[in-house]
Amino acid sequence: MTAVECVAQTAAEAVAVAAQRLKTAGFSNTLFESKQLVARCLGLAPAGLDLESARPWTSANEILLNVWLNQRTSRVPLAYVLGEWDFLHFTLTVTPDVLIPRPETEELFSLAVSSMKNEVTAVADVGTGAGGLALAAAGRWPSARVVALDVSSAALALARWNARRWGLEHQILFVQNDLISGDAEYDLVLANLPYVATSELNGLEPELAWEPRVALDGGVDGLAVVRRCVPLAWHALRPGGQLWLEVGRGQGEPTRALLRQAGFREVTLCPDFAGIQRFVGGTR
Numbered sequence: 001m002t003a004v005e006c007v008a009q010t011a012a013e014a015v016a017v018a019a020q021r022l023k024t025a026g027f028s029n030t031l032f033e034s035k036q037l038v039a040r041c042l043g044l045a046p047a048g049l050d051l052e053s054a055r056p057w058t059s060a061n062e063i064l065l066n067v068w069l070n071q072r073t074s075r076v077p078l079a080y081v082l083g084e085w086d087f088l089h090f091t092l093t094v095t096p097d098v099l100i101p102r103p104e105t106e107e108l109f110s111l112a113v114s115s116m117k118n119e120v121t122a123v124a125d126v127g128t129g130a131g132g133l134a135l136a137a138a139g140r141w142p143s144a145r146v147v148a149l150d151v152s153s154a155a156l157a158l159a160r161w162n163a164r165r166w167g168l169e170h171q172i173l174f175v176q177n178d179l180i181s182g183d184a185e186y187d188l189v190l191a192n193l194p195y196v197a198t199s200e201l202n203g204l205e206p207e208l209a210w211e212p213r214v215a216l217d218g219g220v221d222g223l224a225v226v227r228r229c230v231p232l233a234w235h236a237l238r239p240g241g242q243l244w245l246e247v248g249r250g251q252g253e254p255t256r257a258l259l260r261q262a263g264f265r266e267v268t269l270c271p272d273f274a275g276i277q278r279f280v281g282g283t284r
């Protein structure tokens with residue numbers, strides 16, 4: 001067997017080689033992605049890579065990097081290549097069974113936290129996916145009961161795994177359910193549900209084809225799942241409790257109307273960091 005010849009001798013050179021390969025394949029965020037890949041090859045956190053730039057690069061590192069670069073240039077999302085992704089201060093295991101947690105959903109959580117003025121004893125995360133919102137709620141309110149709901153048993157298994165990874169499994173109940181049921185049980189309902197219109201699904205970037213359709217497909221206008229969820233959430237909330245939802249571009253105003261129709265008061269619409277009116281909150 002012949003040894004693999006390394007084109008790079010150090011971590012810094014490996015980053016440069018990987019970035020060039022991604023650039024040649026037409027990617028734009030090449031430095032960020034190559035640092036992520038090289039850091040994980042070395043078992044380092046990406047933030048620690050700059051301090052280890054002179055670290056020797058071995059043929060074993062080279063083989064793993066090549067496998068990952070082959071996947072990435074076939075448009076497998078970086079998060080699935082790495083097998084994990086950060087959500088707030090949690091690193092979550094992610095597979096194609098779950099949506100890759102997005103930074104917008106971190107914003108949703110921050111908004112919900114800052115709007116909760118009273119004690120929080122029960123929280124629901126509807127459509128939990130990898131479990132990010134449920135974990136964040138359990139971490140933020142350690143004495144609260146958190147219920148993570150999803151139709152997908154595969155997603156729930158992964159969310160439970162992530163809760164175990166962070167020592168929060170005892171605080172979160174994982175329930176396979178269509179949206180949310182119950183009567184006056186929760187102080188806070190968080191929901192990042194599918195909101196892409198079915199007709200738009202095929203025109204999206206190729207990476208999205210790897211993500212589960214049940215996590216993306218929001219029906220004819222994108223709001224079919226949200227529309228069913230809003231009145232159910234109203235019933236599931238205690239008086240004074242709040243619902244916080246994430247939706248897509250152009251869906252903020254229609255969602256605000258849905259909350260008002262369902263009886264929510266103090267309905268608020270907030271923009272994300274890109275200025276899109278994406279977050280809708282209301283009080284029962």
Ligand SMILES: C[S@@+](CC[C@H](N)C(=O)[O-])C[C@H]1O[C@@H](n2cnc3c(N)ncnc32)[C@H](O)[C@@H]1O
Nearest residue numbers: 099101127128129150151152178179192193215
């Ligand atoms: C957009 S993903 C969001 C996942 C996670 N909350 C996040 O922010 O990363 C939507 C999630 O809702 C789930 N879902 C879709 N329809 C549902 C339904 N009717 N009831 C419960 N969960 C549903 C999907 O399986 C998926 O995990």
